[in-house]
Amino acid sequence: MDFKLKIWRQKSAAVKGRFETYKVSGITGGTSFLEMLDVLNEELIAKGEEPVAFDHDCREGICGTCSLYINGRPHGPDDRVCTCQLFMRRFKDGDTIIIEPFRARPFPVLRDLVVDRSSFDKIIQAGGFISASTGNAPDANAIPIPKRNADKAFDAAACIGCGACVAACKNASAMLFVSAKVSHFALLPQGKVEARERVQKMVAKMDELGFGNCTNTYACEAECPKGISVENIARMNREFLSAKLVTDK
């Protein structure tokens, strides 16, 4: 298959970027989207041109490193997959594919399609952890946890922090990410101890970094490669309000 690619090129955060058009040909349906970009880059290097910079790591949908805003959707047209799990058979021969970086004020473009997502790390550093010393792995079932809570916490913990929720949100809000992290801890007894403090710190950091506000449009849930539910956002709002109303201090 042949494709026309319109790719955002930007030398660095300091300079302005623009779209460049490229052509790739002879791509098979079983080629992943990232491999297709690898093919393009090989050609560019052979021609002595600068290859397109894009984020990638595990290429099996678990690390959350790959990004890309493809034809108006983070991680492209398929639901519940990362860009690395998107295959070219999803497109038609001769298609024009527009590839942009994730866009949000807290996600500045570093180069081409690579954005700095360390804002997410800063939110985690603000409280997305349990400060008790963990020691060795505890015995299974040493602390009884209701199956339903364990399941919900596990679903929330499936968030890989890729930032598709921010990229998809019309407000560039990070509420789905933050709420997944808050929920993951708040649902489990080990995390409950610091739950009130955690939610306030993480929300404050999120606001400070300049993410937008949640207006409940739910594009985040639709685009999340791990299917994180907006139910987590409601839980975080609940946790936040009760933390603001009741305090132990």
Add this chain to the structure above:
Amino acid sequence: MALAGLFLITFLFVHLGINLLLLVDDGGELFNRAAHFMASNPLIQLFQWVLFAGFIIHMIYGIILQVQNWLARPSRYKVEGYSHLSPFSKFMIHTAAIILLFLVIHLVNFFFKAKFGHIGEVNYEGMVLEDMGGLVRAQFQETGLVVFYIFALIILAFHLHHGFQSAFQSMGWNHSRYTPFVKILSTLIAILVPLGFIAIPICIYFNLA
């Protein structure tokens, strides 16, 4: 934002309840008596300020949140959000602007006229009341105004459709037992409340009441 919004929805119900009295076939007496009660009862006069505060808080918060949201994405996408989302939720600030314009026109047409202007009077068994019903009937003879009212109320329907259920999510009131019901209720409120309001200018314009 959410609480102020829900509070304003309760006001809509009170307002609609009184307005529907216009459709009672008694020459507007019941409506005029209700309007007089609303304009003279000291508790309601006091609560009127709470209502104004509700509008102001809802507007100010709405504007602050929207500005923050715009600032959160300084460079826009070439291909705008394709993600499947409710069309109503995307245009809350735009529907809000139209509703605000409607509110100003509406207050000038009725509220300020009744408060500061002169309107006709009617006499019910020795009790002289302002003829609010007569004012409403006179206003709704104008085609342009009736069309604008219907348009603004349809816009209000869009605003309510997203707003009501969204407020529950924002407050964290989410439960598998009642959230589906809240969503249905949101649609029902969005259809029935504006429809009730729309019925009044239509009935008056076409001489049905």
